Amino acid sequence: MSRAEQPQSLKQARRCLARTRKGTACQCPAMPNGRCRIHGGLSPGVPGNQNALKHGRYSRDYLAIRRAVAEMRRELHSLKKQMD
Structure with missing residues (x-):
């Protein structure tokens, strides 16, 4: 038309x-x-929409795990230096 x-x-x-x-x-x-x-x-979702939760590399839980692993690696590295 x-x-x-x-x-x-x-x-x-x-x-x-x-x-x-x-x-x-x-x-x-x-x-x-x-x-x-x-x-x-329309908005992509409402507050509290469980279908819009973040997942993957940038989720809060995954970032916490990455930080903990990085801290453990630093500790292991410092222990290795002390042993040498």
């Missing part, structure tokens, strides 16, 4: 306040929050 064929209400809708890479305004119709569905839709 071309712009000329769009319904009149869609043509008169507020436009998104986001900027494109060129610096021009986004041409999509805005939602009540002032952004279009692409630039400011």
Whole structure:
């Protein structure tokens, strides 16, 4: 559907306040929050969302384990130096 064929209400809708890479305004119709569905839709989750927990290399538990292992390596290295 071309712009000329769009319904009149869609043509008169507020436009998104986001900027494109060129610096021009986004041409999509805005939602009540002032952004279009692409630039400011629903949030990715709610506070306490168990499905959004961090995992892997940067999780709190993994970082604690890495710190503990690094501390043990330092201690072993210092013991090795004392033995020599």
